[in-house]
Every structure is written in structure tokens, then in C-alpha cells.
Amino acid sequence: MKSLAELQEIRNKVLGQVNLRKEREDGIRVVVGMATCGIAAGARPVLNAFLSEIGKRELKDVMVTQTGCIGMCRLEPIVEIYMPGEEKVTYVKMTEDKVARVVAEHIVNKQPVVEYTIGAVKD
């Protein structure tokens, strides 16, 4: 170990992993619907894409969890994003390709990608 900066580098690299174990109420939650309907519609690759995208950007205080069926199986895979102090945003018919944009625009820049949200779906 040569310097504090070097130590800091290791710290930052690993923090994202260990941070998950902290008791906390704030932070951003990405919740992926992973009931049978969600999985069948391809929720798992979406979830993995979120994980790798968040990992790539070394984002802290973002947790990715799964939940059961939300009830709109025809719109699966559904992903809900909870930001502290904001209303939740529900994305529908998610695909792996859409994930990078959601992470960049919504999680990083706090601008929901309106065209992917449930409000944009035409019945």
C-alpha cells in the first residue's frame, strides 16, 4: 500500500457490494416483478441487466429487489423504481435493451423515461 488514495480506490470499488448490508431507509429501490408471469415474460434478463448496469456505473445506494405479481401480467416484465421523496415510477414491457437508458436517465439524472412507463401504454 503506497498511499491513502490507493486505499480509497479499493474502498470505492468494493463499497457498492458491502453497502447493501447497511440498515437504511433512503436510497433508490429498483423492484422487478418476478412472479411466474414476470419470469415467463423475460424478467430475469431485465433484472440482470439492471445489476450489471448499476455495477458498471458503480452506483451506491441503489438496491435491486424482486417482488411478486403486480396484477397486470400482460404488461410484464414490470419494473418499479422508488426514489426517496418521489412517487414511484412503473415501467412496463421492459427489455434488456431499455435498461441502460432507464439507469442513465432516471436513476442517474432523475428524469423518468416517460415513453417506457405505464402511462404511455395505449390500450
Add this chain to the structure above:
Amino acid sequence: MNMYRAHVLVCGGTGCTSSGSAKIQEEFTKEIQKKGLENEVKVVQTGCFGLCALGPIVIVYPEGAFYSMVKPEDVAEIVEEHLLKGRIVQRLLYEETIHQDDEIKSLNEVDFYKKQMRLALRNCGVINPENIEEYIALDGYQALGKAVTEMKPEEVIAVVKDSGLRGRGGAGFPTGLKWQFTAQAQGDQKYVCCNADEGDPGAFMDRSILEGDPHAVIEAMAIAAYAVGADKGFVYIRAEYPIAVKRLQIAIDQAKEYGLLGDHIFDSDFSFDLEIRLGAGAFVCGEETALMNSIEGMRGEPRPRPPFPAVKGLFGKPTLLNNVETYANIPLIIRNGAEWFGKIGTEKSKGTKVFALGGKINNTGLVEIPMGTTLREIVEEIGGGIPNGKKFKAAQTGGPSGGCIPASLIDTPIDYDSLIQIGSMMGSGGLIVMDEDTCMVDIAKFFLEFTVDESCGKCAPCRIGTKRMLEILEKITHGQGTMEDLDKLQELATTIKNSALCGLGQTAPNPVLSTLHYFRDEYIAHVVDKKCPAGVCKALTAFEIDPDKCRRCSICAKQCPVSAISGDKQTPYHIDKTKCIKCGVCAEKCPFKAIEKK
């Protein structure tokens, strides 16, 4: 970097390991692979969570679901339901963590954790002790970096001194002062030692810190070495702690690999090397001079003091010796400053203390409380009270060197000086809770048996004196004691206290002195009435069958292992006291509760 969405933390502390947590971890790895989740869910082995009574414990994050008493058969269900489908397995959750609306409470809201403040145990149950990077991620080695690159050795000592930290091994000597003495001592070579020879019956604080967060101790020892001018350190640990030894060795190797031990740490002129020395598990080797003898390869016998280790210690060189828990506090103090630490605890006892909570208490385990917390808070709130609705009788602190605190003093704040004042001592942190079924004479005898066993034999007061005391106690518990014996006990105890060579002998009479003081009536009951009020001392108890309650079913006679019970359909059953061995089986089996212990 691979990001995991969930972490499964499996406790790998001694308690949970002995109830099979290794097997559970194995099952998790297997089941997670079976479901193809190995890239999403990470399984981590951690140190002690503290709530050993509920082990094996598994915590799943990010939800913070606290699963208790997990069995290998439960693992598949947790993986399938919780990790795959996102449905928490309610039936396995620690009840205290469930809100009325089925939401999970944060662990900090649970009674067991609410009043705790985990400083020395900060990383226990949070990080993987075998992974240095996880320690670094939670600010590990920052304090060492700060000390070596930004502070002069005198400044480091000043911070430790100002913090008010006192030795956690039991005696409570100001740590900063010890550092200063060692730094000021003349010598071409100095050493830094860590006392991990925790030997009190029922104590497992130091062990758990080394098992759960070994790097905290390594980092602190390096800081100490920098402050006092040493370049070589030893951790003296008993070989009876295999998990702690293994994880400490892994941690030392990793620290060397990362250049946090070795030459030119943080590109400075400071070099420090650390080695483990195994002890064979003699209690006296926890005494500092005996410990150093043992490291040097000699018999673990104490040397007279002075000279103190700070002047003439290991291999005749100035040596700094601190206990594991003392060290565990150091990185925090350097990082956050003396003022921060000074705000925790009481005026003369700063910071927190870890206790191994055992005996007649619901939440057996490892707790860390700010100094000044009362015994009542520990027993009733954190400890969850006494099992089976029994009454609290006394608590024993300080193990074989400490004393008993009676129920009347349950509101005593726990700090060094208050405990000394009431005739006990902080000790290294064993806290044994006793209920109404405990005989205080028997407890004193138990601890004295331990010291007689562990006395090294070098000085007469300890070798002969404690043996004589034990003989008197045995006489009393056998119903042959006299009132003069009590005076003799008192006299012997005082003499040994004043004349023994080392701490072991000087404190050995404490359990007898404090029980004589607070529970004299119980001694008198043994001596004068020939009765053991708690019904523990076998020679003083007798089983009798109440002829009015006896329904002559003959169950007791059939159960008696020595055929001491006779009777038939016409005559009530009767116990022959000359044959009876007082095992109590008859009383336990009697369906009509006709047999009483008297």
C-alpha cells in the same frame, strides 16, 4: 464489478458454527446454484451477530430479513421463496423483527439491539472476515493511513490519551498512558503485543472480535507500533480458538499482500511485522508477565512487577500489551477523534463494553453497550429477562476475578469504578446471570475450583491459600461448616488478596468475598441450619414423599436408580435416606407432585 442484488449473510461465529452454520452455508451455495442465481445472490460468511441463543442465524439483505434457528432443511425454502420469488419466509423470521403489519423491523428497533452500540463489534456480522477488501470498504485501514501519513507518533498517543479509553482486559488502566510509557522507554527494539488469551469461563468477546473482524486488531496494532516505535508485534492467542486463529492468520497474510503490514507502509519509513503465538490455554497466561514468558518459550509463570512491560517486557525490551477489545476501538478513535469517543459512556469510563451474556437469561449472546448502561437494562431489556418466569438473584461479572452483584443493586450503572465500588469488577466481559435456583456458596466454590486448577503454583498465597479456601467451601457445602470457618474464609481471602504475586491470585478471593458480603445469610443457612436454600448442595437436600399426596402408583420406586424407595398398595411409599443419591428422578416423575425437595 459484479453487482449482487442480494446478500445472504451466514453467521460463522463460534456459537452458530457449533450449531451447524457451515452446513447451512454449503446448502445455500448449492441451492442458489441449482436455481441459477449465483450471479445475483452472494453468500457471505460473517462473524458473530450477537444473538447466539437463536443460532444458526442467517440475514438476507437488502430486506434485512433476520432468520433464526435455521436448519439445513429450511434452506431450499428460503432460496425458492425469498431469493427467487421475493417472498420472505415468515415462519423462520426472528419474531421480534416482525411488525404487526407483517413488515420487517429494522434490527436497530429490536429490544436486543436497541440499547446496544456496536463499536468494537462494528463489523462483526457485517463483513466477511476472510476478505480484506470488505474491511477496507467499510473504512478499514483509513486510520492507519491517517496516522502514518498525517500524524506524528506523539499526536497519535495524544488522541488515544484524550479519548479516555481504558484497558478492556479488565483492570481498566488508561490506554494512552500505557502507550506513552512504552514510547518514552529507552530501547533499540520495542514490541507490540495483543492479549487474546481470553480465559474466563463463559467469556467469548475477544474470540468473537478476532473471528468477525480480525483486521480491526491488526490495523490497531500497526497504529500502536507506529506510535510507540515498534516494528514487531505478537498476537498471543489460545490454540483452543481454532476459528479465530485461522481467520487471524488469513487476515495477516492478506494485510501483507496489500502492503499494510511489512516494510514501508504507505510509502513511509514505518515497517511493521506481525506474528501469531499460540498458547496452550492456561488461565494464568492472560496475566501480562506470564503471557510474555510464554511467548519467549518459557513456562507461563508471572514475573514480579515492576519492572513493568513498558520498561522491560518481551525479551527484556519495552513492550506494549493491550487486549483485543481495546485494540478494536483504536481505529475508530483515530478516525473520528478523541472528542467523538469522549461523548460516549460516563465521565470516567468512556466508550462501550462488550459482554458475553450467559447463564439464566433468555438472549444468551454477545452484547455491546455504552458504559453507564445499568445492569437492569442489560438483563431485562437486552437480555430479554430470566427464562421460565424465575426471579433474578444476582449477576456475576469479571469471572473468577470478579464478584456477584445482588438483585438489590440491579440499577448499578456498568462502568469500571461503580463495579469496583460494589465489590465486583468489569473484568474482560463475562456476565453470568443467576436466578433463584442458584446457590451462591456453590457459585463461589465453582470459581474457586477454577482458580485452584489454574493457579500456576509459583507463589504460596495463591497455590496454598486458594486450596485451603476451597476446602473450607467444600466443608460448608457438605454441611460440616462452622461459623469460625466463615471468619477463616474472610481472613484467608484478605491475606491472599494482599500477598499474591499476580492478578490471578490477587483477585481469586473476590467471588468468595462478594458472596460473603451480599449473601451471608445463605452461608449461615448452610452452616447453622444445614440447609441449602436454593436446593443445589446435594448433601444438604433431602427428598421426601408426602404420604397424604402419595397415591401409591409405584412409579417413583420403578424409576429410582438405586432402589431406595419402597412401599406397596397398602403402605405409602418411602425414601430410604441412607440409600438415596439425591438425583431427583423420583420428584420429576411423580405424577401427583407428592415428592418434595427439602
